[in-house]
Amino acid sequence: MxxxxxxxxxxxxxxxxxxRYESERSESLHVRQDVPLPVGSDADVxxxxxxxxxxxxxxAATPDLSRSGLERALRRAADWAKATAGHGVTDFSxxxxxxxxxxxxxxxxxxxxxxxxxxxxxxxxxxxxxLKTDDxxxxxxxxxxxxxxxxxxxTSEGGKVEQSFDFMVPGIDVTAHAxxxxxxxxxxxxxxxxxxxxxxxxxxxxxxxxxxxxEDALALLSAPPCPSGDMDLVLAxxxxxxxxxxxxxxxxxxxxxxxxxxxxxxxxxVTLDMFGSFRYGSDLLNITHDPSxxxxxxxxxxxxxxxxxxxxxxxxxxxxxxxxxGCVSQHRAGVPGVANSRAxxxxxxxxxxxxxxxxxxxxxxxxxxxxxxxxxxxxKTNTSWSIDDSRNKFQFGCEWGQRIENGRLTHLVxxxxxxxxxxxxxxxxxxxxxxxxxxxxGTPNCGKxxxxxxxxxxxxxPACLFRDTAVFGGE
Amino acid sequence: xxxxxxxxxxxxxxxxxSDEVLLASFRGExxxxxxxxxxxxxxxxSVSQHxxxxxxxxxxxxxxxxxxxxxxxxxxxALVRSAMEKLRKxxxxxxxxxxxxxxxxxxxxxxxxxxxxxxxESVLAKTVSAVSGLDFVxxxxxxxxxxxxxxxxxxxxxxxxxxxxxxxxxxHVEDRAVKASYxxxxxxxxxxxxxxxxxxxxxxxxxxxxxxxEPGKYRVYLAPDAVAEFVGxxxxxxxxxxxxxxxxxxxxxxxxxxxxxxxxxxxxxxTADGLGPGFQREGFLKPDAVTxxxxxxxxxxxxxxxxxxEYGIASNGAxxxxxxxxxxxxxxxxxxxxxxxxxxxxxxxxxLWYMNYSDRDSCRMTGMTRFATFWVEDGKVxxxxxxxxxxxxxxxxxGEELEGMTREREMIAASEAYGGRSPQSFRVPGVLxxxxxxxx
Numbered sequence: 001m002x003x004x005x006x007x008x009x010x011x012x013x014x015x016x017x018x019x020r021y022e023s024e025r026s027e028s029l030h031v032r033q034d035v036p037l038p039v040g041s042d043a044d045v046x047x048x049x050x051x052x053x054x055x056x057x058x059x060a061a062t063p064d065l066s067r068s069g070l071e072r073a074l075r076r077a078a079d080w081a082k083a084t085a086g087h088g089v090t091d092f093s094x095x096x097x098x099x100x101x102x103x104x105x106x107x108x109x110x111x112x113x114x115x116x117x118x119x120x121x122x123x124x125x126x127x128x129x130x131l132k133t134d135d136x137x138x139x140x141x142x143x144x145x146x147x148x149x150x151x152x153x154x155t156s157e158g159g160k161v162e163q164s165f166d167f168m169v170p171g172i173d174v175t176a177h178a179x180x181x182x183x184x185x186x187x188x189x190x191x192x193x194x195x196x197x198x199x200x201x202x203x204x205x206x207x208x209x210x211x212x213x214x215e216d217a218l219a220l221l222s223a224p225p226c227p228s229g230d231m232d233l234v235l236a237x238x239x240x241x242x243x244x245x246x247x248x249x250x251x252x253x254x255x256x257x258x259x260x261x262x263x264x265x266x267x268x269x270v271t272l273d274m275f276g277s278f279r280y281g282s283d284l285l286n287i288t289h290d291p292s293x294x295x296x297x298x299x300x301x302x303x304x305x306x307x308x309x310x311x312x313x314x315x316x317x318x319x320x321x322x323x324x325x326g327c328v329s330q331h332r333a334g335v336p337g338v339a340n341s342r343a344x345x346x347x348x349x350x351x352x353x354x355x356x357x358x359x360x361x362x363x364x365x366x367x368x369x370x371x372x373x374x375x376x377x378x379x380k381t382n383t384s385w386s387i388d389d390s391r392n393k394f395q396f397g398c399e400w401g402q403r404i405e406n407g408r409l410t411h412l413v414x415x416x417x418x419x420x421x422x423x424x425x426x427x428x429x430x431x432x433x434x435x436x437x438x439x440x441x442g443t444p445n446c447g448k449x450x451x452x453x454x455x456x457x458x459x460x461x462p463a464c465l466f467r468d469t470a471v472f473g474g475e
Numbered sequence: 476x477x478x479x480x481x482x483x484x485x486x487x488x489x490x491x492x493s494d495e496v497l498l499a500s501f502r503g504e505x506x507x508x509x510x511x512x513x514x515x516x517x518x519x520x521s522v523s524q525h526x527x528x529x530x531x532x533x534x535x536x537x538x539x540x541x542x543x544x545x546x547x548x549x550x551x552x553a554l555v556r557s558a559m560e561k562l563r564k565x566x567x568x569x570x571x572x573x574x575x576x577x578x579x580x581x582x583x584x585x586x587x588x589x590x591x592x593x594x595x596e597s598v599l600a601k602t603v604s605a606v607s608g609l610d611f612v613x614x615x616x617x618x619x620x621x622x623x624x625x626x627x628x629x630x631x632x633x634x635x636x637x638x639x640x641x642x643x644x645x646x647h648v649e650d651r652a653v654k655a656s657y658x659x660x661x662x663x664x665x666x667x668x669x670x671x672x673x674x675x676x677x678x679x680x681x682x683x684x685x686x687x688x689e690p691g692k693y694r695v696y697l698a699p700d701a702v703a704e705f706v707g708x709x710x711x712x713x714x715x716x717x718x719x720x721x722x723x724x725x726x727x728x729x730x731x732x733x734x735x736x737x738x739x740x741x742x743x744x745x746t747a748d749g750l751g752p753g754f755q756r757e758g759f760l761k762p763d764a765v766t767x768x769x770x771x772x773x774x775x776x777x778x779x780x781x782x783x784x785e786y787g788i789a790s791n792g793a794x795x796x797x798x799x800x801x802x803x804x805x806x807x808x809x810x811x812x813x814x815x816x817x818x819x820x821x822x823x824x825x826x827l828w829y830m831n832y833s834d835r836d837s838c839r840m841t842g843m844t845r846f847a848t849f850w851v852e853d854g855k856v857x858x859x860x861x862x863x864x865x866x867x868x869x870x871x872x873x874g875e876e877l878e879g880m881t882r883e884r885e886m887i888a889a890s891e892a893y894g895g896r897s898p899q900s901f902r903v904p905g906v907l908x909x910x911x912x913x914x915x
Contacts, residue, residue: 035572035573036569036570036572037572038530038537038538038569038575039539039569041538041540041561041565043541043542044542044543046524048520050520056516058520059520059521060521060522060523061520061521061522061523062523063523063524063525063545064523064545066545066547066550069545069547076520076521077520077521079596080519080520080521080596083519083596083599083600084519084599087515087516087603088515088516089512089513089517116568117565117569118569121568121569138722139721139722139723175723177722180733180836182722182723182727182835182836258512259612259646260510262644262646263612263613263642263643263644263654264642264890266828266845267650347524349520383832384831384832384833386829386842386843386864387829387843388828388829388862388864389650389828389845390649390862393862395841395864395914395915397833415836419914419915420915421915450508450510450614450642450890450892451506451616451892452891452892454893470915473834474834474836474837474839475834475839475868
């Protein structure tokens with residue numbers, strides 16, 4: 001390609017130089033209250049060049065991919081490398097940056113373009129029209145966000161990686177109101193996102209769940225508030241993914257442990273000496289970082305600094321074994337990590353980001369877990385999340401709750417919340433659901449970094465049972 | 476850049492069919508960034524990005540697209556031409572939009588602020604030198620921020636400024652730190668030194684043995700940064716007419732007259748004194764100010780173009796998401812110098828963090844203390860307090876439990892830069908609260 005030829009010709013004589021090209025096409029189709037919103041389609045193209053020289057590091061990002069544009073960007077990155085030499089958190093020239101070759105493409109069964117625009121809009125309108133079944137339904141919306149992203153990563157030593165991704169984020173939201181109370185239900189709290197084509201819609205039951213969500217919202221309107229007290233808690237996968245994301249994924253990110261994020265996204269209670277010995281959770285807790293899982297939201301073959309991805313255990317039988325950090329952080333920290341140095345787009349530099357962080361399934365059926373609870377609540381679908389800057393004290397809220405009494409599911413409860421402290425909570429993990437309870441989900445907008453970046457993360461999780469958790473409801 | 480954008484629109488105007496209208500918006504920046512950890516550089520670089528949004532309207536049909544520009548005249552004309560062809564094709568497939576609404580009376584405006592910024596490399600050198608020996612963590616962002624609008628009806632709007640923000644924390648150990656920032660349009664070494672010195676002085680208190688407090692209700696002073704976080708979360712869905720009409724506003728009870736805040740509380744979307752542009756993407760101009768809460772009671776909602784058509788009311792220039800960009804909370808009467816004495820015994824909270832709703836209907840929000848929170852006894856700072864989780868309703872904090880608000884306010888520029896640098900700002904006082912509930 002012309003860009004590769006230009007890069008190889010113009011790359012300066014420095015310790016390391018790379019170019020990351022990204023082209024992203026986005027289409028956004030939404031229907032609110034049966035009325036299609038204006039169709040949106042965006043095209044975003046640009047490249048970031050990175051220069052490491054004499055210990056310094058600099059980057060420059062530009063949408064101008066002409067010879068002169070690339071020359072300017074390389075010069076600017078080299079200027080920054082010079083300005084930062086001797087002032088870095090590490091000697092960047094001492095890092096062995098990868099020079100990989102390879103490729104990746106999202107497996108797609110039914111391409112986005114195989115259905116024309118009018119058919120897609122008609123399909124969304126049809127789904128929307130199934131939602132206003134009661135006067136108490138005051139707002140409703142269905143949507144599909146699709147992104148096709150192509151990246152090329154080139155290094156000064158001949159590295160070349162080409163990757164192509166297709167992302168789907170389907171959404172359904174229903175809001176009901178009566179007697180001074182508003183209740184919303186959604187398709188997985190925007191967690192029903194995957195790589196792939198239109199086949200994702202069937203995988204997440206997009207055409208089935210709408211009426212169920214309406215029924216839920218209406219039933220919750222007249223449900224009693226979630227009770228308060230220490231009790232057992234069963235969490236469905238569409239809440240488990242946020243629990244894993246916030247209280248396992250983020251604390252294991254090496255850049256947080258190294259302190260880079262202390263001014264914004266926060267630090268971590270995890271310290272480098274904990275790897276290999278720290279009991280993070282009960283024996284039932286097994287967490288992997290697996291960017292190789294087909295169709296999962298954050299799958300790839302190489303991260304944005306060229307490291308090849310592999311499935312790795314982060315926590316095995318409850319013991320912390322590996323960190324989430326790319327090659328730069330691994331060099332600085334001196335502990336093994338994973339290939340997760342990732343950027344949100346061409347205009348942001350890579351930082352340590354969890355990709356697919358999964359809780360491996362156990363052996364319990366959902367019925368067995370519920371049957372083992374005398375006094376508890378079963379919660380589904382995240383609606384609220386908050387955790388302290390060291391990733392200890394968390395609080396989550398869910399859209400849907402149901403009481404468990406004497407081993408049986410009884411009545412619905414509204415506005416269920418729970419709070420706890422990460423290590424105590426995970427050590428109270430009493431049962432992990434089997435494959436039948438597992439769902440492959442994700443989150444499309446994980447914020448972190450200076451300058452800020454919103455990244456895609458994938459999470460697969462089964463339903464799980466936790467003992468003695470502080471549960472409570474609304475006002 | 477302005478002429479380049481206008482030329483691109485002009486070139487397309489001549490290709491429009493008789494029943495077509497083109498709305499074009501522009502957002503660009505040339506930004507320099509560096510981030511430090513322990514006073515050392517983790518990353519430094521520059522980003523040039525300039526995107527144009529195009530909305531083509533034919534009768535009651537419309538479609539939107541956005542493309543990244545290269546700033547090369549010929550290349551960008553080709554990009555925009557291609558994008559317009561795709562939009563025309565899309566219009567064949569989309570139904571009429573009953574809520575389509577845009578400004579049809581052209582009013583052109585221009586705001587261009589002079590570039591007074593030093594080079595980012597010089598700020599980096601000064602910062603690295605000034606923070607030597609300190610565990611300084613933070614980031615710097617600077618450069619131009621440009622917003623534009625143009626349509627085929629002849630309207631032209633341009634807003635160009637050059638700003639910076641240095642947002643940092645000084646750490647003692649673990650999570651014991653103080654937070655500070657310095658932002659504006661012109662960098663002054665003395666002001667940076669003063670702010671750094673002030674943070675260094677506050678850090679001395681963080682070196683005292685930290686206290687652990689039990690969950691429960693405490694008298695609390697929320698400093699302006701903490702107030703900005705509190706009202707920022709409250710604003711996610713509070714003030715838009717769409718969220719109010721569909722019962723999803725976090726201030727639904729206020730909007731429907733079931734509840735009210737203390738009469739001291741007045742909140743405005745104050746575009747005139749903010750950092751953002753005075754226009755939006757459908758061409759509507761923003762008034763200087765919209766009063767969102769007046770003397771504790773609901774004021775006017777933010778109305779986007781789409782909502783204006785949907786609900787049959789006039790737009791007040793709100794962006795499509797109908798949230799405040801230039802949040803302005805009126806001051807109170809409590810002199811800042813008397814805050815500790817008036818607090819007496821309780822918590823002085825500089826920063827809140829990671830807030831979210833625990834019961835949106837009641838505008839009850841949870842979050843954490845972060846950075847410098849101090850235990851105060853008899854008006855004197857005693858010790859830092861370990862981080863605590865709170866869960867409180869805005870109706871209590873700004874209503875029945877509100878004791879006072881400071882006479883002085885702070886202008887807090889958002890440091891976030893998702894996709895691009897943010898124009899959002901908060902001008903808020905500190906708030907003294909009789910009882911504020913901590914839960915964990």
